[in-house]
Amino acid sequence: MMNPISDYQKKTRNSAKLFARSKKLHVNGVSHNIRFYEPYPFVVKKSKGKNLVDVDGNKFVDYWNGHWSLILGHAPKKVKDSLKKQIENGWMYGTVNDQTIKLSDIISKSVPVAEKIRYVTSGTEATMYAVRLARSVTGKKIIAKVDGGWHGYTSDLLKSVNWPFSESESSGVLNEEKIISIPYNDLEGSLKILKKFSKDLAGVIIEPVLGGGGCIPATKEYLKGIQEFVHKNNSLFILDEIVTGFRFRFGCLYPTMKLDPDIVTLGKIVGGGMAIGVMCGKKEIMQYADTKGKKKSERSYVGGGTFSANPASMIAGYVTLLELKRNNSIYSKINELGDFARKELGKTFGDKVILTGKGSLFMTHFVKNGITEITNSTQAAKCDSLMLQKYHFTMIAQNGIFFLPGKLGAISAAHSKRDINNLVEASEFFINSKK
Numbered sequence: 001m002m003n004p005i006s007d008y009q010k011k012t013r014n015s016a017k018l019f020a021r022s023k024k025l026h027v028n029g030v031s032h033n034i035r036f037y038e039p040y041p042f043v044v045k046k047s048k049g050k051n052l053v054d055v056d057g058n059k060f061v062d063y064w065n066g067h068w069s070l071i072l073g074h075a076p077k078k079v080k081d082s083l084k085k086q087i088e089n090g091w092m093y094g095t096v097n098d099q100t101i102k103l104s105d106i107i108s109k110s111v112p113v114a115e116k117i118r119y120v121t122s123g124t125e126a127t128m129y130a131v132r133l134a135r136s137v138t139g140k141k142i143i144a145k146v147d148g149g150w151h152g153y154t155s156d157l158l159k160s161v162n163w164p165f166s167e168s169e170s171s172g173v174l175n176e177e178k179i180i181s182i183p184y185n186d187l188e189g190s191l192k193i194l195k196k197f198s199k200d201l202a203g204v205i206i207e208p209v210l211g212g213g214g215c216i217p218a219t220k221e222y223l224k225g226i227q228e229f230v231h232k233n234n235s236l237f238i239l240d241e242i243v244t245g246f247r248f249r250f251g252c253l254y255p256t257m258k259l260d261p262d263i264v265t266l267g268k269i270v271g272g273g274m275a276i277g278v279m280c281g282k283k284e285i286m287q288y289a290d291t292k293g294k295k296k297s298e299r300s301y302v303g304g305g306t307f308s309a310n311p312a313s314m315i316a317g318y319v320t321l322l323e324l325k326r327n328n329s330i331y332s333k334i335n336e337l338g339d340f341a342r343k344e345l346g347k348t349f350g351d352k353v354i355l356t357g358k359g360s361l362f363m364t365h366f367v368k369n370g371i372t373e374i375t376n377s378t379q380a381a382k383c384d385s386l387m388l389q390k391y392h393f394t395m396i397a398q399n400g401i402f403f404l405p406g407k408l409g410a411i412s413a414a415h416s417k418r419d420i421n422n423l424v425e426a427s428e429f430f431i432n433s434k435k
């Protein structure tokens with residue numbers, strides 16, 4: 001097998017030059033930390049369907065899919081046409097617009113808890129608001145999250161994201177003692193901690209499938225158990241469905257587990273590939289955000305953002321959701337492709353890996369340190385992340401397949417069984433070269 005680094009360098013000469021310029025202008029050359037990988041990331045020129053095309057003309061079958069936001073693939077025609085039309089009519093109003101009402105109509109009908117909605121332009125803002133709202137509603141300060149839970153870069157929730165979870169993630173983050181961390185999928189362990197902090201517990205925020213933390217589904221029993229405790233304690237149960245919302249079915253994941261969250265955050269898919277974040281919830285909770293006639297001390301001041309509910313994001317989200325609703329078979333297709341990918345990759349790698357995920361999301365963990373199952377981020381962190389990076393990089397360099405190195409893969413409506421078969425074949429070649 002040729003050296004993947006030299007193969008990569010040979011085919012990405014223009015990217016190398018451009019990225020050198022990018023490095024001069026941007027910290028580490030990027031604007032999102034995870035987008036950098038060694039020796040340098042390729043620079044994208046355009047995208048369409050399942051493909052990214054770089055500035056050297058290389059085409060990649062993309063499993064990163066815009067941070068998993070592009071469930072219909074890149075630049076799907078209907079969304080593109082609606083955006084073109086929107087551009088003709090102006091793309092930034094800074095006022096109330098009909099596009100927002102359309103998107104909210106469809107979200108409120110498909111997400112039962114979305115009795116009231118607030119839009120922002122990132123998932124990070126949505127979870128920041130959710131935390132503030134929970135504190136306002138309960139008059140308490142502590143928020144619990146899980147080890148490995150990723151809710152964006154908000155200072156509040158930038159804690160216990162990466163292994164070792166007990167170490168602070170960043171300097172400059174204050175009041176970290178107001179965020180506590182609980183072990184994912186370990187109800188007994190979690191309740192023990194929650195009980196200790198119950199008096200000042202404003203809420204718990206959890207992803208029903210850990211995304212950044214290793215593509216690990218939560219068990220229904222775990223989520224139900226946490227919810228029960230939280231509600232008995234008069235705290236709020238916040239589900240972060242920014243990755244999972246509209247990913248596995250038309251709507252959120254929580255109704256399939258008969259959960260009753262107070263606040264749900266959405267993002268990614270519901271923006272159709274444009275910038276979005278959504279905080280929605282029960283009326284009696286969301287009404288704290290209504291500033292009308294309230295003293296400062298009574299209100300939850302969550303509602304800002306120059307670009308909040310801009311018509312371009314709203315229309316892209318609306319058309320995407322409309323397409324998913326009209327064409328529900330997209331879900332059976334991509335969920336089945338995900339099952340197929342997990343099964344076939346599992347056969348290819350044998351006991352060298354554990355495949356995690358759900359539906360169209362999947363992740364390959366190379367076993368290390370005696371790990372035999374992955375139900376939480378600690379186990380995922382103990383796996384061989386270096387080997388995963390090598391595997392993903394080899395896919396990029398030699399097989400025209402793109403995973404953001406180290407991250408989970410997402411299947412879109414633009415992928416086919418042949419793509420998965422190609423991935424399996426390339427993986428087979430990779431693992432055989434390691435023997």
Ligand SMILES: Cc1ncc(COP(=O)(O)O)c(C=O)c1O
Pocket residue numbers: 067121122123124125127150151152153207211212240241242243267268276277
């Ligand atoms: C579960 C979850 N919550 C929140 C966020 C933050 O969203 P954004 O990157 O749009 O700020 C992410 C981003 O990946 C996420 O996966």
